[in-house]
Amino acid sequence: MVTKKLLLTRKHNTVQQFAQLVQLLSNSTKTNEKLEALSQYFATAPDKDKTWVLALFSGRRPKRTVNSTQLKTWCMQATGLPEWLFNECYGTVGDLGETIALLLPPRSHSASHPLHYWLEQLQQLEKAAEPEKQAFILQTWDTLDDNERFVFNKLITGGFRIGVSQKMMVNALAKTYDIPAATLSHMISGTWDPAAVTIEALLHQSTSGADASRPYPFYLAYALEETPAGLGPIEDWQAEWKWDGIRGQMIKREGQLFVWSRGEELITDKFPEFSLLTDTLPDGTVIDGEILTYADGRPLPFQTLQTRIGRKNVTRKQLQEAPVAFLSYDLLEWEGADIREKPLMERRTLLTQLVQSQQQPALLLSPEVAAASWDELAQIRGMSREQVSEGLMLKKRSAPYQVGRKRGDWWKWKIDPYTIDAVMIYAQKGHGRRSNLYTDYTFAVKDGDQLVPFTKAYSGLTDKEIAAVDNWVKRHSLEKFGPVRTVEPLLVFEIAFEGIAASNRHKSGVALRFPRISRWRQDKPVTDINTLEDLKALLRQAGGQTE
C-alpha cells in the first residue's frame, strides 16, 4: 500500500492527484487496493475536490458545457488529422477522451490547478460563445500531460468507467470519516450540488434535518445458485414474485411526495398516478417497491412501461393504456423513524396495514406467495411467466433491511431464461476494457433461406472466448461499414433472454429483453439454428401478438 500512498501524495492539491487516483482505480483489479486508494484520497485531497469526486463517482455529473462533437472537431483542427483517421483511432481506443489525449501533440508548458478549479471553469463556460469555449479547451490541453488530458476530457464528457461502485466509495468515505456505511450512504444520497455544498456539511448533517427527499440506499439481492432447501425451513422465509419494472422508493415527508428510482433519479413527475398519495400518505413514510404498468389485477409487459419511461409529459392516452402502480415490498421509515433494523415480519405487518388503509389503486401490496414446502414453491415458480414475473424473491422474515447487495437474507430465484440458437452476422468493436476487440455482435435466425437479424448481444463470453472470436472475426470479415464488420455466417451462439415482445421497429418483428450470449455452440452447425417461426412461437407463448 506504500506505493499508492507515495503516488497520491507526490502531487498534492492539483488535478494530478485526481488523475493519479483515476489511473490507479482503473488499473487495479483488487477491491482492497481501490478502497485504500480512495480512502487515502479522501484523507488528503482539498475539501472542495472531495465533494466533486463524490459527485463524479456517484453519477452526479456536472452539466455538460462542451459536447463530444466540439472536442472531436477541435482535436482534428489541432492535429490536422482527417475525420476518417480520427474515427479509426476512436474505434481502436474505444473512448473519446482517451483518443483525444493520445492524439494531441505534447504540451508546450505545464500548469497546476486543483480539480475543482477545472470543474468550476468548465461550469462557467455554460453561457460562453463557442470560440471562447474552444480557446479555453485548447489552452488547457496544451498544459496537461496525456494522463491529465484524459481525466480532463472525461470531466467534460462524463462517465468514468473505472470500476468504482457507489458501495466502494461509501466504504472508503466511511473509513476516512469513521461514519457507519449505512448512515453515510443515506447522507450522500438525494440531490445536492457539489459546487454549493461542502463535504463537511454533507457528512455532518443529521438524518432528521436532511433534505426531505433523501432516499435510503436500496437493499439488493444476489441470485440463488442452488436449490432453496439449503436456506433452512420454508417458514423462515417470505416469498414474493420478482417483478420486472422499475425498483423505486416512495417518500412522503414534510407534506411532499418523492419517488426515486434505484438509479437515484427523482421520477415523481413522470407518474402523475402517484400524486393522489401526497394527501393520503402520512408524513415520515418511506416505502420500497416496484413501479409497474398494471391493469385488471396484473402487470402489463415491460414494453408497456417503456412507453412511460423517458417521457416528461404524459398524455391522457398513455395514462389510459399504460397506467402505473407502485407494488410495495417493504417499509423503511414509519412515523418519521428509520425502521430498517426491525425484522422483516414487523415491517411487513406495518406495511400491510398502511397499504390497506390507503385504498388507492396506485399503491398496492406485492403479495406473499404461500407454499407449504420448497417443492411446492418450486412448482409455483414454474408459473412465473403467467404472472408476468421473472421468478421469485426469497426474504428472511427475521432480517433487517440492509444496504446494497448483500448475501444471506435476500435471494432472487429467477426462472430460466428463454434461449435461441442463432448465428453471428455482424461484429463491432467494444469499449473500455474491451476496446479494439470485436465484442459486440448481431445475431440472426433463419427464415427459409434468409437470415433475419433479431438481436444484438454483448456479454456472456469469457475473455478467452472473446479473444478467439475476435481473431476469427478479423479473418472472416466480408465487408466493412464504418466500425461494423459483416462476417461469414458460421459461428453459432445460444442467446438467452428474459422476455420477448412484438416490435414494428425491428425487421424480425420481435424485441428481446436482456439478451446475452449464454454459450458458444461450437458443436452446432449453422443449418441447425432456430428459425423466425421459433421466435414467433415464443412470442405467442409469452402472450404477445405477432403482426
Add this chain to the structure above:
Amino acid sequence: MELLQFTDKGIWCAAGDFYIDPWKPVQRAVITHAHSDHARWGNQYYLCEQTSIPLLKLRLGADINVQGIPYEESIYFNGVKLSLHPAGHMIGSAQVRVELNGEVWVASGDYKLEADGIALPFEPVRCHTFITESTFGLPIYRWEPQQQLFSRITNWIYENQQAGKTSVITAYSLGKAQRLLFHLRDKVTRLMGHGAITNVNDLLIAQGYPLPTVERITPETPKTAFKNAVIIAPPSADDSAWMRRFNPYSLGVCSGWMQVRGHMRRRNADAGFALSDHADWKGLLEAVAATGATRIYATHGFSSVFARYLSEKGLDAREVSTAYGDEETITNPET
C-alpha cells in the same frame, strides 16, 4: 514482371529465385530477423545478417543450412543484387534491399527508428518501392522517448521495493527483454528470469553483447530470493501458476499495446509501459519519407489505414496481406 511479388508463400523475387520471410517452406529464404513470424522452419537454405545466425539456430535448430552476410555487403542471385541494412528492431534485424537493372525495392521486415543500445540503429535506404510494416500505423501510437520511459520503469521498481513487492516485468524474450535488461543493467541489484529469457540472454552474453547476467529461476530457487528482485518473464507467463511464487508482486507489462488503457486492463497488469520495438506512427512516416520511394506497400498491422493515409498524401500506396504479425500477438493470444 515486378521485381518482388506477393505470393501465397511469401514475398518472392522471381528473377533471383528467393523469398523474403516466407511463411511456407521454400528453397531459398532471406530472413529479416529471428522472430517466429518472419523466420519459419522448413526452408532448404537461409540467408540472414551474420549476427542473426545464433538466434536463428536457437529458434530453428542448429542443423539449419544458413549463410550470414554483414550489413551493407552485396550478394548476387542470377544478377539480382541483394544487401541487408540495419532495421533497429532487434539484434541482426535487417531491411532487404533488392536491385535489378537500376530498380530498387526494399522490404523493411520489422523496424523502429529509436536506437535502443543493443541493435544496430535503423538506417534509411533509398529505393523506388518500399514494403513497410505498419504494426502501429495509427496516430494514437506515439512512443515516449525511451530514456523517459525507462526512468518511469525504474521508479516503479523502486516504489515496489519500498512496498516490499517483487517487480515482475513481462517482455518478449527475444529483443524486448534484452533492451530492457540493457537499460536496467546498473539500476537493479538482482535480476532474475524465466528460462525463456535466460536462454537467450546467456547466448548473447557469450556472443559478447553488454548484457547483465540474469539468474535463472528454477523450482529450487528459494522464495526469499525474489524479495526486491526484478524478474523478467515472457508474456506467456502472464497469469500462470509460475507467477504465483513471487507473491507479493507487482506486474508490469512492456508492450506497445499498453498505449491504450483498455489493453492494459485486459492484461490485469499493475502497470503498463508502452515499450515497443516497432516504429510508431511518426516513425513510420519518417521512414517512408526517408526512402524517397514513390510506391509503398503496407503490410501487417494497421496496413489499410496507413496505406490510405499515404495515398491521400499523394503516394502510390496500397495494403498487402502477409502472414506476419506482431511477435507479441503470436505468443500471447490475449493481445
